[in-house]
Amino acid sequence: NPNRIVANQFELIVRSIQPAELTQLQHNFNSIKDFGFTNYFDSQRFSTFDRIDGLPAFALYKGDYESCLKQMLLGVFRREKSHTKDRKANLLKLWGNWSACLNQTDIKTEQKVFELLLRNNASSAKTQYQEPFRQALELLPFEELLMMLSAFQAYLWNQLVSDYIQSKVSNSACFKTRSGILAFPPPKIDLANELSLPGEGEVYSSEFRQLLDQILNHLQLPPNCTQTTPLKKATMNSYLRPITIIPTDFSIVDIQDDDLAPNQTKLKAKLSFNLPKGAYGTMLVKRLTVRSRF
Structure with a gap:
């Protein structure tokens, strides 16, 4: 039962460490052990983030339900199989011709969506008439809608914390992620x-x-939009999240030559630590390996 999880235990290997980086690594280790690291959501939460369009929820909260639906239904993920990518690319070309889209898919959810759009004669040209596309979004699985909203929440929280930190200090260590700079x-x-x-x-x-x-203004979203949701099926509820996490039983051991880089002077190290539920081990690794002046 996930609700009974108190903490998660991690054991992992960090590779390709340059010998010159050991001093910084040890310094960062001591800092994390004593003062913790920022509890950002990591890239696993943002698999639907598109480098051009951003998250599907950006379009949702702008009232552009068609773009949101298109991204949710036909967005391509890096690890998807080639035939799935080809099918989605074909449907994108046919978008707006709902009968043709129906003939090109055997996915039940997609069939339901295209049937609804066909019945309502939904047209991309009718940009002011977005209701059929909003109704079509409600046909998507609840879990997918919840993940869309959760990704939006996490994105805003990350940006909010990052901006807060940069407003407090002038020498923060910034690093680039898939969804932005933190x-x-x-x-x-x-x-x-x-x-x-x-x-x-x-x-x-x-x-x-x-x-x-x-942040909302930068995204061209209305203020206070986060307190409501355009969907009936899923909502975005607020909850508290710690800004800083201090790992327990944190150790670095077995620093030795990296056996996967035998012809290079690189090292590997074994990390072990415990984190509370909801914290990301990969984010600890980012903090451990970031180059900073403090």
């Missing part, structure tokens, strides 16, 4: 303990409200 603060910085994820029931101080409004 900042790690230097140790011993006094930050808020926890922060609400955007959603129904969200509670923010004026400082965080201003930062969130700036």
